[in-house]
Amino acid sequence: MTVQLLGISNAIVDVLAHVDEDFLKTIGAAPGSMTLIEKDRAREIYNQMGPATEMSGGSVANTVAGFANLGGTAAYIGKVKADQLGTIFNHDMRSLGVDIRLKAAPGGAPTARSHVLITEDGQRTMQTYLGACLELGLADITPGTVGAPKAILIEGYVFDIAEGPQLAQRAAEIARGNGTAVALSLSDSFCVERHREVFLEFVRNDANIVVADEDEINALVGAADFDATLEALQDFDQLFAMTRSEKGSVILRGDEKVEQTATPVETVVDTTGAGDAYCAGFLYGWVNEKPLQKCAEYGTHCATKVIQQLGARIEPGLLDDFESL
Amino acid sequence: MTVQLLGISNAIVDVLAHVDEDFLKTIGAAPGSMTLIEKDRAREIYNQMGPATEMSGGSVANTVAGFANLGGTAAYIGKVKADQLGTIFNHDMRSLGVDIRLKAAPGGAPTARSHVLITEDGQRTMQTYLGACLELGLADITPGTVGAPKAILIEGYVFDIAEGPQLAQRAAEIARGNGTAVALSLSDSFCVERHREVFLEFVRNDANIVVADEDEINALVGAADFDATLEALQDFDQLFAMTRSEKGSVILRGDEKVEQTATPVETVVDTTGAGDAYCAGFLYGWVNEKPLQKCAEYGTHCATKVIQQLGARIEPGLLDDFESL
Numbered sequence: 001m002t003v004q005l006l007g008i009s010n011a012i013v014d015v016l017a018h019v020d021e022d023f024l025k026t027i028g029a030a031p032g033s034m035t036l037i038e039k040d041r042a043r044e045i046y047n048q049m050g051p052a053t054e055m056s057g058g059s060v061a062n063t064v065a066g067f068a069n070l071g072g073t074a075a076y077i078g079k080v081k082a083d084q085l086g087t088i089f090n091h092d093m094r095s096l097g098v099d100i101r102l103k104a105a106p107g108g109a110p111t112a113r114s115h116v117l118i119t120e121d122g123q124r125t126m127q128t129y130l131g132a133c134l135e136l137g138l139a140d141i142t143p144g145t146v147g148a149p150k151a152i153l154i155e156g157y158v159f160d161i162a163e164g165p166q167l168a169q170r171a172a173e174i175a176r177g178n179g180t181a182v183a184l185s186l187s188d189s190f191c192v193e194r195h196r197e198v199f200l201e202f203v204r205n206d207a208n209i210v211v212a213d214e215d216e217i218n219a220l221v222g223a224a225d226f227d228a229t230l231e232a233l234q235d236f237d238q239l240f241a242m243t244r245s246e247k248g249s250v251i252l253r254g255d256e257k258v259e260q261t262a263t264p265v266e267t268v269v270d271t272t273g274a275g276d277a278y279c280a281g282f283l284y285g286w287v288n289e290k291p292l293q294k295c296a297e298y299g300t301h302c303a304t305k306v307i308q309q310l311g312a313r314i315e316p317g318l319l320d321d322f323e324s325l
Numbered sequence: 326m327t328v329q330l331l332g333i334s335n336a337i338v339d340v341l342a343h344v345d346e347d348f349l350k351t352i353g354a355a356p357g358s359m360t361l362i363e364k365d366r367a368r369e370i371y372n373q374m375g376p377a378t379e380m381s382g383g384s385v386a387n388t389v390a391g392f393a394n395l396g397g398t399a400a401y402i403g404k405v406k407a408d409q410l411g412t413i414f415n416h417d418m419r420s421l422g423v424d425i426r427l428k429a430a431p432g433g434a435p436t437a438r439s440h441v442l443i444t445e446d447g448q449r450t451m452q453t454y455l456g457a458c459l460e461l462g463l464a465d466i467t468p469g470t471v472g473a474p475k476a477i478l479i480e481g482y483v484f485d486i487a488e489g490p491q492l493a494q495r496a497a498e499i500a501r502g503n504g505t506a507v508a509l510s511l512s513d514s515f516c517v518e519r520h521r522e523v524f525l526e527f528v529r530n531d532a533n534i535v536v537a538d539e540d541e542i543n544a545l546v547g548a549a550d551f552d553a554t555l556e557a558l559q560d561f562d563q564l565f566a567m568t569r570s571e572k573g574s575v576i577l578r579g580d581e582k583v584e585q586t587a588t589p590v591e592t593v594v595d596t597t598g599a600g601d602a603y604c605a606g607f608l609y610g611w612v613n614e615k616p617l618q619k620c621a622e623y624g625t626h627c628a629t630k631v632i633q634q635l636g637a638r639i640e641p642g643l644l645d646d647f648e649s650l
Contacts, residue, residue, distance in 0.1 A: 052380075095376050313376065
């Protein structure tokens with residue numbers, strides 16, 4: 001079976017808990033931020049947290065899972081250890097039919113986990129211990145592991161790994177040789193700040209598609225607001241899929257521009273994974289060669305579903321809903 | 326701080342997934358049943374399951390967590406391994422202020438997990454691998470680990486462990502010496518069938534309180550229906566708290582009888598833990614010396630909350646609601 005989408009990203013198990021805003025103050029976390037933390041700090045925060053629920057996560061991993069749930073054929077490259085959390089991560093992917101391309105590491109750092117602290121407003125603040133993810137290396141990216149999918153999707157967070165920039169580069173080279181499209185997810189505006197020049201170069205030279213939210217894309221082009229960003233993006237040949245929370249989303253490629261409104265929802269349970277779900281729907285449309293307007297509708301539909309549940313991965317059965325879109 | 330409730334039970338992490346009824350047929354599981362499975366079978370079922378969510382579980386462990394959430398002071402005896410799931414289990418308990426009395430075992434079988442398969446009607450079917458729980462032994466029950474709480478609550482499932490009947494006996498002896506009340510949860514009607522004579526003897530000689538659902542209590546006294554059970558229970562001195570799903574609950578002690586109606590709910594999400602939550606509310610009332618009618622109301626309130634969420638443990642904040650009861 002031809003793989004439509006291969007994801008390359010940090011393989012993370014989410015540890016989700018509801019907290020009040022005082023908790024964020026206590027641990028010194030900015031509401032809505034994603035902070036990378038060391039093992040000791042991870043233990044400290046976990047010890048202070050209330051009861052939690054564990055489920056597989058990771059931004060692009062969520063997208064790949066969502067894409068498979070929609071009926072797409074997917075594969076995945078990410079590093080877990082052969083521990084219980086690694087088993088959970090790989091199980092959840094495989095159970096959706098995702099082809100896991102790397103073996104769980106027998107040794108090294110434990111499988112990554114992200115402490116997802118959800119406040120009453122449905123916002124998430126993440127404290128992430130990358131563990132095994134940091135051991136993803138250039139050697140893991142080969143013609144054999146990448147294959148020849150219709151598209152690969154690389155996560156911006158991968159550039160936080162020591163060999164990240166090189167392995168993204170190699171993946172893009174293999175993709176180019178096979179006529180595979182390269183998509184980059186910008187992950188997080190702080191991540192964009194950390195790697196702005198490298199990201200810009202990667203977008204210009206290697207990427208065909210860029211997926212981002214408003215803050216991330218503004219940070220990438222260094223624009224003060226979204227209008228200035230749209231202006232700046234005229235200089236690029238890439239296809240940009242950009243989410244703007246309640247303002248909907250914009251798809252842009254040169255002169256071509258599609259605007260999609262957000263669907264109002266009664267109660268936002270948890271915004272975790274809204275962008276990842278949008279990306280899954282969008283790319284599902286794209287690999288199936290739907291018009292961009294349709295791709296935007298698919299993305300919006302998935303994001304709308306995911307913010308009404310606890311957790312970042314969309315439930316099976318969304319494809320049926322697509323028939324009515 | 327004086328401990329009000331000490332739980333002794335199987336320490337289990339739940340692996341929850343939605344399945345359709347065909348899945349239950351495929352694995353040969355009777356809907357609504359709890360089956361003990363071996364390691365290989367556990368692996369087989371997990372491999373066939375869809376994406377799951379992990380959260381701490383175990384029947385009496387849920388009750389203890391709920392009791393602590395209500396504001397009660399609680400302690401717990403149960404066996405986990407010092408692996409990732411064991412860390413999760415102990416963390417979730419400790420984060421509620423529960424005093425964990427046993428150290429996680431450095432070796433031996435992995436921490437137990439129960440595959441909780443939830444069908445569309447909200448019913449749960451459990452396939453449980455007991456792992457480390459089976460290594461709970463007589464040596465773990467000492468005056469030091471049991472202490473002198475107001476009540477201890479032992480789970481019927483503990484009698485499935487090799488040293489289970491003896492350790493329950495020893496816990497009851499220590500309790501008796503300290504004026505501690507002994508409560509037994511009957512766990513599951515199949516469990517009652519497995520241990521009926523031992524349970525009857527334990528109830529008559531060691532227990533002050535019995536918590537059960539209708540099927541379990543019918544099985545214990547060998548009655549064909551609930552009316553016959555009520556008749557048979559006239560011969561006992563113990564306090565019986567019995568849940569009957571949508572028919573509400575009945576509290577009985579000799580001639581004294583309290584009937585409590587169930588609260589209708591719009592959507593049952595997942596019945597996992599309804600009985601455990603009832604038990605938490607009931608015992609919270611009991612240790613605080615509330616009238617039996619109030620205890621039944623507390624239990625009902627907790628059960629009503631838990632069936633409207635995914636997962637067996639009630640969320641914090643229920644105590645506030647109690648003020649209005």
